[in-house]
Amino acid sequence: MLLNASGCLDALIAPDVARQLDGFVTKTITPLPREGNAPPRIAETAYGMLNAIGLANPGRERFLADTLPQLRELALPLWISVGGFCAADYAETCARLHDVEAIELNFSCPNVDEAADSAAEIVAACRAATPLPLYAKLSAAHPDVAEVARAVATAGADGLSLINTLRGLALDPRTLKPTLARGTGGLSGPSLKPVALAAVHACHAATDLPIVGMGGITTAQDVVEFLVCGAQHVALGTVLFADPDAPKRIRDALGVVQPDDRRLSARLLEFRANAVA
Numbered sequence: 001m002l003l004n005a006s007g008c009l010d011a012l013i014a015p016d017v018a019r020q021l022d023g024f025v026t027k028t029i030t031p032l033p034r035e036g037n038a039p040p041r042i043a044e045t046a047y048g049m050l051n052a053i054g055l056a057n058p059g060r061e062r063f064l065a066d067t068l069p070q071l072r073e074l075a076l077p078l079w080i081s082v083g084g085f086c087a088a089d090y091a092e093t094c095a096r097l098h099d100v101e102a103i104e105l106n107f108s109c110p111n112v113d114e115a116a117d118s119a120a121e122i123v124a125a126c127r128a129a130t131p132l133p134l135y136a137k138l139s140a141a142h143p144d145v146a147e148v149a150r151a152v153a154t155a156g157a158d159g160l161s162l163i164n165t166l167r168g169l170a171l172d173p174r175t176l177k178p179t180l181a182r183g184t185g186g187l188s189g190p191s192l193k194p195v196a197l198a199a200v201h202a203c204h205a206a207t208d209l210p211i212v213g214m215g216g217i218t219t220a221q222d223v224v225e226f227l228v229c230g231a232q233h234v235a236l237g238t239v240l241f242a243d244p245d246a247p248k249r250i251r252d253a254l255g256v257v258q259p260d261d262r263r264l265s266a267r268l269l270e271f272r273a274n275a276v277a
């Protein structure tokens with residue numbers, strides 16, 4: 001399944017891009033509206049994109065009343081990305097969601113610690129609030145992402161989304177001041193791919209959960225590498241800003257290397273069986 005990465009596509013502004021996907025993942029929704037950080041909130045670096053959007057979103061009530069009904073008109077499976085400041089924030093939004101494909105819990109939120117026990121507490125609260133599939137979206141900032149994966153699996157997660165951005169800082173070469181108004185931001189794009197592959201590989205070895213792999217995917221070859229490392233699905237993020245037709249381009253190229261191609265299947269099984277540390 002080919003998805004977009006949360007925050008990297010607005011399906012209401014670009015419905016034709018969304019229709020190239022097998023499902024649409026929303027920008028993270030928080031209980032209250034958020035304007036996000038002051039500009040500049042995006043910076044390009046030689047190594048990828050830095051963003052400090054600050055989870056700008058209309059908030060839960062407006063999302064449920066206005067945005068969600070409009071998204072339903074696209075007739076695409078909808079994944080709702082949910083954020084908050086504490087477990088109760090996440091659980092309350094989950095309880096209000098019905099008739100959607102899945103919920104993605106974004107742990108990279110202000111005040112939210114991505115440690116195994118706090119991530120598990122949030123998943124457990126959401127599990128009690130909804131029967132919908134729950135995907136825990138982790139960053140690779142934790143020293144042992146597999147430990148977090150095991151904890152959220154035990155707490156009742158149905159899948160993992162790997163990975164979120166990693167914190168980075170870019171300086172203006174002339175002023176030597178941070179390029180982003182907030183200082184640091186989340187690094188995304190191709191430089192993230194080796195980190196993401198390692199996280200997917202480690203979490204696949206640690207749990208049986210299906211994994212949506214993301215982080216720097218720009219080509220069909222990248223997709224195959226994520227599948228080989230243990231992802232079942234993949235999501236496109238930063239690439240969509242530069243190349244909105246990437247889903248079609250990648251899908252066409254994958255037509256040459258079908259994920260169920262016998263050689264690829266054999267390679268997947270061999271690699272997964274010999275999971276390296």
Ligand SMILES: Cc1cc2nc3c(=O)[nH]c(=O)nc-3n(C[C@H](O)[C@H](O)[C@H](O)COP(=O)(O)O)c2cc1C
Nearest residue numbers: 005006007028051106163164188189215216237238
């Ligand atoms: C501009 C921007 C906004 C993002 N907003 C969100 C968000 O709201 N929620 C979330 O879980 N991830 C968000 N992300 C992270 C992406 O979903 C994805 O995990 C990350 O960018 C890695 O994939 P990529 O390298 O293909 O972009 C955002 C990324 C970017 C670049």
